[in-house]
Amino acid sequence: MDERLIQRAAAVLEQEFGSDWLTIAQQLGTENLRQRVGKELTSFMAFPERGNGGDNRWRGNCSPEVVVSVLRYVLDTKRYYGKNTSDFVLLDPMSGSGTSKAAADALGIQSVLYDLNPAPAAGLGGWNALKNDVEHSADLIFFHPPYHNIIQYSGNMWGKPHPDDLSRCENYNDFLEKLNLCIRKLYMALRKDGRLAVLVGDIRSQGKFYSIQHDMMRMGDFESFLVKGQFNCVSDSRRYAKPFIPIVTEYLLLLHKKDILMIPYHYAKENYFSIEDTDLTALTWHHLIRMTFESRGGQMTLAELYVCLASHPKSKKNTHFRERIRATIYEHKDQYISCGNGSYRLSYQVA
Numbered sequence: 001m002d003e004r005l006i007q008r009a010a011a012v013l014e015q016e017f018g019s020d021w022l023t024i025a026q027q028l029g030t031e032n033l034r035q036r037v038g039k040e041l042t043s044f045m046a047f048p049e050r051g052n053g054g055d056n057r058w059r060g061n062c063s064p065e066v067v068v069s070v071l072r073y074v075l076d077t078k079r080y081y082g083k084n085t086s087d088f089v090l091l092d093p094m095s096g097s098g099t100s101k102a103a104a105d106a107l108g109i110q111s112v113l114y115d116l117n118p119a120p121a122a123g124l125g126g127w128n129a130l131k132n133d134v135e136h137s138a139d140l141i142f143f144h145p146p147y148h149n150i151i152q153y154s155g156n157m158w159g160k161p162h163p164d165d166l167s168r169c170e171n172y173n174d175f176l177e178k179l180n181l182c183i184r185k186l187y188m189a190l191r192k193d194g195r196l197a198v199l200v201g202d203i204r205s206q207g208k209f210y211s212i213q214h215d216m217m218r219m220g221d222f223e224s225f226l227v228k229g230q231f232n233c234v235s236d237s238r239r240y241a242k243p244f245i246p247i248v249t250e251y252l253l254l255l256h257k258k259d260i261l262m263i264p265y266h267y268a269k270e271n272y273f274s275i276e277d278t279d280l281t282a283l284t285w286h287h288l289i290r291m292t293f294e295s296r297g298g299q300m301t302l303a304e305l306y307v308c309l310a311s312h313p314k315s316k317k318n319t320h321f322r323e324r325i326r327a328t329i330y331e332h333k334d335q336y337i338s339c340g341n342g343s344y345r346l347s348y349q350v351a
């Protein structure tokens with residue numbers, strides 16, 4: 001659409017609705033997506049208008065609409081399958097500004113809230129997810145942990161720095177281990193047919209991207225993965241010189257406890273291997289030669305290439321590996337450009 005037309009529309013909306021205009025436009029823009037197939041809850045959530053409940057000044061708070069939507073879905077599902085919801089309990093173990101209580105109250109549902117903060121807005125304070133037990137059982141646990149150290153809670157939003165505050169972990173791996181312990185503990189506290197909803201965001205720390213939703217462990221049946229648009233973040237107003245992809249979404253993972261005794265789980269595992277001493281079906285001679293060129297700046301003689309690759313597992317399996325290397329270079333003449341004297345360079349500059 002014509003950029004000038006959009007600017008004109010924005011100006012007209014601003015004139016008509018003042019500072020609310022952007023929220024109204026965002027609401028309109030996502031309405032269609034949210035209402036698709038007639039459901040409030042779809043795999044994309046957007047609540048530009050935060051709604052009432054909890055505290056929008058509590059950094060890292062979430063919209064009560066998120067909790068209400070999930071709660072409504074879980075209640076509807078239970079009712080659909082003829083299950084009793086009269087003693088339904090919503091538990092929020094890291095309840096921050098008390099958003100979950102407001103959401104549960106709005107639907108007339110019992111809620112139990114904990115937080116490490118000794119004086120939280122609602123529920124039990126001084127409850128430590130790493131040390132204390134989850135004494136209650138619940139049908140839905142809404143778990144919204146800190147996103148590693150992006151916002152620090154103890155010593156900042158409340159009290160003194162606390163060593164078990166998940167926003168004060170030593171490093172990302174320490175955070176993940178503690179987060180995974182919480183996931184295991186909370187899953188155990190679910191009742192049969194219960195659900196654990198984990199709301200997490202990806203982060204960028206010192207230029208490195210970490211995907212919490214990808215790295216954290218999952219337990220139970222992976223029922224859904226919902227993407228949520230982020231609105232009104234402090235980082236929205238910052239300007240950065242280096243190009244990078246801004247994070248404008250967070251994720252809600254819905255884990256279902258279908259079976260009581262058998263527990264499916266999933267761990268993401270990160271590992272490395274070196275091309276120099278590994279053979280794989282996916283690694284052709286051409287890939288291996290091209291990567292060897294890249295690792296040497298893009299130009300090599302055949303003699304150098306033979307020396308480099310002589311001890312590679314591919315060469316060990318092929319007594320005629322030199323002939324194979326020459327044939328591969330010949331078969332890809334357009335990619336290995338001859339410079340004379342048995343020297344070749346790649347057809348592109350190595351970054």
Ligand SMILES: C[S@@+](CC[C@H](N)C(=O)[O-])C[C@H]1O[C@@H](n2cnc3c(N)ncnc32)[C@H](O)[C@@H]1O
Pocket residue numbers: 054055058060061062063093094095096097098099100114115116117127128129130144145146147153154164165166167
């Ligand atoms: C992202 S905030 C939750 C925000 C909340 N959903 C809201 O809308 O206000 C995370 C909360 O986790 C709490 N927390 C951090 N470490 C904890 C721990 N070990 N045990 C319990 N709560 C913890 C913090 O005090 C903070 O209130």
